[in-house]
Amino acid sequence: MGLDNSEDCHYEHVEALIRHALIPRGVTDQRVLNALRRVPRELFLPEQDRHKAYDNAALPIACGQSISQPLMIGLMLQALDVQPHHHVLEIGAGSGYQAALLGVLARSVVTVERLEPLVDVARANLAACGSANVRVEYGDGSLGWPESAPYDRIIAACAAPHIPEPLKQQLRNGGRMILPVGSLEVQRTVIVRRRLDRFEEESTETCVFVPLLGEEGWSSSEMRQ
Numbered sequence: 001m002g003l004d005n006s007e008d009c010h011y012e013h014v015e016a017l018i019r020h021a022l023i024p025r026g027v028t029d030q031r032v033l034n035a036l037r038r039v040p041r042e043l044f045l046p047e048q049d050r051h052k053a054y055d056n057a058a059l060p061i062a063c064g065q066s067i068s069q070p071l072m073i074g075l076m077l078q079a080l081d082v083q084p085h086h087h088v089l090e091i092g093a094g095s096g097y098q099a100a101l102l103g104v105l106a107r108s109v110v111t112v113e114r115l116e117p118l119v120d121v122a123r124a125n126l127a128a129c130g131s132a133n134v135r136v137e138y139g140d141g142s143l144g145w146p147e148s149a150p151y152d153r154i155i156a157a158c159a160a161p162h163i164p165e166p167l168k169q170q171l172r173n174g175g176r177m178i179l180p181v182g183s184l185e186v187q188r189t190v191i192v193r194r195r196l197d198r199f200e201e202e203s204t205e206t207c208v209f210v211p212l213l214g215e216e217g218w219s220s221s222e223m224r225q
């Protein structure tokens, strides 16, 4: 990644975030922390919010969506246990930030986004930070991305009412998936482990994500906007 010339204060700010907000809350996996050090979050934010890049906060991006809170990203990526040989699917590219982190951790990443303007945003941001092993696809990620399945790991950056069946089917045997599941207001992150045709589920953190909209998610008419 071409990240060597990042702004002077990047290093200092990311270390402060890691030391004060992530390690005390249990994000200690060195590979995850190193990925957070390598990918400048400011590159994925609109100009006016770049000074907030190392706040431990979810921040608005285009189309009324948001880039997740660094702590939540750290906890989810740590639980996902991505290995360097893994092929990963992300649902909800948004700004492309989490996909860039996955690109540092994995061999290859496919990320699906349902809002066309964000597909362009994510592609441009990923190109700007030199992320070469991440592909952004336009479509309904609640159906996964069958053309590139199976995946060693699957992660959703948006909340589902239930675990979408197509995602289970696209998970490799022995693979792992993490996604927020619950109501529109509040969810829990659920880890799913596949053992042949058995799927073990474990609920972890309480969280609040933007909704997964689509065939296996919420329908747009369920959204009061």
Ligand code: SAH
Residues within 6 Å of the ligand: 061, 065, 066, 067, 068, 091, 092, 093, 094, 095, 096, 097, 098, 099, 112, 113, 114, 115, 118, 139, 140, 141, 142, 157, 158, 210, 211, 212, 213, 214, 215, 217
């Ligand atoms: N990972 C992103 C966070 C994006 S927020 C980042 O690091 O910036 C969640 C994203 O999920 C939004 O962009 C939203 O448009 C997208 N989304 C919601 N439902 C989707 C679906 N069915 N398929 C693909 N993307 C979806």
